[in-house]
Amino acid sequence: xxxxRIDSYEKVWMLASGVLLAVFLVAVAASVFQGFSLPGxxxxxxxxRTMVDPPFAQPAVVERAPGRYDAYVRVQIWAFVPxxxxxxxxxxxxxxxxSPDVQHGFMIERTNVNVMVLPGQVSxxxxxxxxxxxxxxxxxxxxxxxxxLMSGKVIVTPKS
Amino acid sequence: MEENAxxxxxxxxxxxxxxxxxxxxLGTWFGPLQVLEHAGLDLYGKLAxxxxxxxxxxxxxxxxxxxxxxxxxxxxxxxxxxxxSLQMKLRFPVVNVTGFLVMALGLVMAAIPLLLNQATVLYTxxxxxxxxxxxxxxxxLVVVGSWIEAVxxxxxxxxxxxxxxxxxxxxxxFGSVLTMAMWLIASLGLAAEMLFLLxxxxxxxxxxxxxxxxxxxxxxTGHPIVYFWLLPVYVSWYGMxxxxxxxxxxxxxxxxxxxWLFLVLSIPVGLHHQFADPGIxxxxxxLHTILTFGVAFPSFMTAxxxxxxxxxxxxxxxxxxxxxxxxxxxxxxxxxxxQALAMLIFAFGGIGGIINxxxxxxxVVHNTLWIVGHFHLTVGAAVALSFIGITYWLVPHxxxxxxxxxxxxxxxxxxxxxxxxxxxxxxxYVGFRYGVPRRTMLGAAPYFAPEWRPWLVVAxxxxxxxxxxxxxxxxxxxGTVFGSRKSAARVEMPxxxxxxxxxxxxxxxxxxxxxxxxxxxxIVLSYGPPLAHMIATADLSSIxxxxx
Numbered sequence: 001x002x003x004x005r006i007d008s009y010e011k012v013w014m015l016a017s018g019v020l021l022a023v024f025l026v027a028v029a030a031s032v033f034q035g036f037s038l039p040g041x042x043x044x045x046x047x048x049r050t051m052v053d054p055p056f057a058q059p060a061v062v063e064r065a066p067g068r069y070d071a072y073v074r075v076q077i078w079a080f081v082p083x084x085x086x087x088x089x090x091x092x093x094x095x096x097x098x099s100p101d102v103q104h105g106f107m108i109e110r111t112n113v114n115v116m117v118l119p120g121q122v123s124x125x126x127x128x129x130x131x132x133x134x135x136x137x138x139x140x141x142x143x144x145x146x147x148x149l150m151s152g153k154v155i156v157t158p159k160s
Numbered sequence: 161m162e163e164n165a166x167x168x169x170x171x172x173x174x175x176x177x178x179x180x181x182x183x184x185x186l187g188t189w190f191g192p193l194q195v196l197e198h199a200g201l202d203l204y205g206k207l208a209x210x211x212x213x214x215x216x217x218x219x220x221x222x223x224x225x226x227x228x229x230x231x232x233x234x235x236x237x238x239x240x241x242x243x244x245s246l247q248m249k250l251r252f253p254v255v256n257v258t259g260f261l262v263m264a265l266g267l268v269m270a271a272i273p274l275l276l277n278q279a280t281v282l283y284t285x286x287x288x289x290x291x292x293x294x295x296x297x298x299x300x301l302v303v304v305g306s307w308i309e310a311v312x313x314x315x316x317x318x319x320x321x322x323x324x325x326x327x328x329x330x331x332x333x334f335g336s337v338l339t340m341a342m343w344l345i346a347s348l349g350l351a352a353e354m355l356f357l358l359x360x361x362x363x364x365x366x367x368x369x370x371x372x373x374x375x376x377x378x379x380x381t382g383h384p385i386v387y388f389w390l391l392p393v394y395v396s397w398y399g400m401x402x403x404x405x406x407x408x409x410x411x412x413x414x415x416x417x418x419x420w421l422f423l424v425l426s427i428p429v430g431l432h433h434q435f436a437d438p439g440i441x442x443x444x445x446x447l448h449t450i451l452t453f454g455v456a457f458p459s460f461m462t463a464x465x466x467x468x469x470x471x472x473x474x475x476x477x478x479x480x481x482x483x484x485x486x487x488x489x490x491x492x493x494x495x496x497x498x499q500a501l502a503m504l505i506f507a508f509g510g511i512g513g514i515i516n517x518x519x520x521x522x523x524v525v526h527n528t529l530w531i532v533g534h535f536h537l538t539v540g541a542a543v544a545l546s547f548i549g550i551t552y553w554l555v556p557h558x559x560x561x562x563x564x565x566x567x568x569x570x571x572x573x574x575x576x577x578x579x580x581x582x583x584x585x586x587x588x589y590v591g592f593r594y595g596v597p598r599r600t601m602l603g604a605a606p607y608f609a610p611e612w613r614p615w616l617v618v619a620x621x622x623x624x625x626x627x628x629x630x631x632x633x634x635x636x637x638x639g640t641v642f643g644s645r646k647s648a649a650r651v652e653m654p655x656x657x658x659x660x661x662x663x664x665x666x667x668x669x670x671x672x673x674x675x676x677x678x679x680x681x682x683i684v685l686s687y688g689p690p691l692a693h694m695i696a697t698a699d700l701s702s703i704x705x706x707x708x
Contacts, residue, residue: 003666004413010464017460021453024514028449031520038519041441041693047702077707102705103286103371105436105527109595114436114523118371119288119702121438136607140527140597142282144289144707145213148605 047119050100083152105141176236187224195623222283245332259308266301290704310340349380379430402656407473412658418458425455428686494569498549506542530591564639583622
């Protein structure tokens with residue numbers, strides 16, 4: 001560093017700051033290597049046809065394999081369709097969400113499911129539900145005057 | 161220079177600070193209304209038809225406090241710090257005055273639809289919610305006006321450098337102009353969103369728009385805008401506060417290096433606001449995580465240099481021992497106390513920011529009240545409380561009058577810090593613990609859970625205290641302008657001397673081109689591919705909606 005004088009305490013501080021940030025980054029990277037993923041680049045939809053084309057015209061929960069479900073949810077002003085998703089405990093659920101109108105959000109309490117839902121895009125995110133009970137989900141993006149009315153629940157039934 | 165050489169600059173600054181404070185005054189009234197609504201007392205019904213909904217109030221609160229107060233305060237403040245620091249008048253005053261007038265015109269254009277419930281789209285105005293075209297055009301004019309003012313400052317600095325070829329730019333002028341340069345590059349995203357998507361669409365020239373592209377262009381500007389708010393505060397913390405504490409700027413070169421790093425790293429980080437978005441490959445979100453951790457580094461540097469500069473002051477004032485110097489700092493000076501408290505609060509805001517920017521942890525807090533707590537610590541306290549502290553010397557300096565009451569100002573500053581701590585801590589907690597959603601009229605939500613209530617009541621206490629503290633701030637400013645006597649000796653702008661003469665600072669820390677090239681290269685690298693993909697696949701078919 002041509003001509004730059006740095007106090008020795010400050011050098012130690014800068015080094016420690018750099019190390020701290022690097023450690024945080026390694027921790028983030030470790031979660032990715034253990035399989036954590038964010039919603040990504042799914043194929044687009046025509047937002048003007050969301051209400052008429054499958055799968056979002058009649059969104060439903062489908063069992064793909066034993067204990068593995070795909071949940072299609074249409075997020076619209078001001079409701080989730082469907083607003084109850086029933087699965088047995090121990091299920092893995094992959095959610096596919098889109099909006100036919102404005103931007104919305106989708107967050108399920110006590111899980112890491114937290115995505116934006118946009119017209120023309122499909123938000124894909126997965127979660128595993130081991131404990132029976134009801135898990136509230138809400139819209140967390142302002143979407144007009146009825147925004148606070150949007151909620152639903154994942155109902156996890158005891159294993160039969 | 162003769163007495164009052166900066167008459168025009170002072171006037172220009174005073175106007176902009178005045179408009180900023182007017183906006184903050186209006187916007188502040190909605191804070192208590194929101195926290196009371198969350199706590200179970202909805203007063204919005206009583207305001208109809210003047211203010212028609214919680215969401216209209218929230219839109220006004222966000223736009224006036226976060227966008228208008230900041231932009232006008234900063235444009236005014238940096239105009240003055242630049243000319244004062246260079247000891248040179250504006251090179252082309254007509255440019256700066258034009259910029260200001262364009263900003264003011266834009267403000268009026270945007271304010272009318274906001275007040276008429278024609279722009280209840282919050283301060284992020286995500287399409288396809290569609291506001292009146294006047295709202296978008298008005299905000300665009302505010303941004304363009306700030307660019308014109310920036311260009312006026314570039315001309316001024318260039319003229320100074322021409323006549324002082326061997327000297328280092330004085331630090332305050334350097335930091336001020338760099339802030340405006342960063343803002344000019346950063347706000348290109350917002351300008352593109354307005355000019356290519358929102359304005360033609362809201363005028364009916366094109367039928368639809370692309371929500372993801374709109375969001376992405378918005379966040380291109382939406383993160384660096386927080387550095388546009390923060391860097392003027394850093395100008396004060398590095399360049400002025402050490403003087404107010406009786407110290408010196410501990411390291412002139414590292415202060416400059418931190419600013420250059422902000423120029424380079426502030427912008428290519430915006431995707432960390434879109435971790436939860438569909439339509440963006442995780443690879444790019446990961447890259448923006450790394451760069452966001454990078455932009456934390458100059459803030460760590462700032463913590464050291466600024467605290468070391470204050471320690472020089474505390475020791476010069478007779479403080480001894482490891483921590484004894486802290487008690488010797490001029491805590492009775494409200495301008496100092498405000499900024500020192502702001503700094504303390506910012507430490508917590510910064511830690512929260514690292515959590516939010518973490519690729520994985522963000523999903524725990526995204527769009528919950530935690531985020532509201534976070535930005536009230538950062539822009540609401542670190543930035544706003546510093547601006548308040550600056551106001552307590554700047555208004556006396558500009559008017560030539562004493563601060564109306566130093567004692568009341570001390571009460572104002574400490575109560576603000578305490579109130580913001582209560583407000584933010586409770587918001588962080590309910591957001592993290594229960595995932596309570598932000599931007600939501602919670603009191604009317606059918607899913608409202610009783611365990612949220614006590615925390616939202618605490619938040620309401622904080623919010624109302626904050627409002628009261630800010631009202632005292634306005635009383636102080638108005639009292640100073642209209643009530644105080646002329647000062648015996650003019651309150652001066654504090655200018656901290658560097659510990660080592662800035663002539664020793666290496667020339668590469670006062671050279672613009674390589675840093676600008678690096679900034680642009682990093683933007684192209686981090687935003688180029690995902691934006692190009694998004695533009696190539698753009699689908700302008702989302703129809704505008706007014707559903708409020």
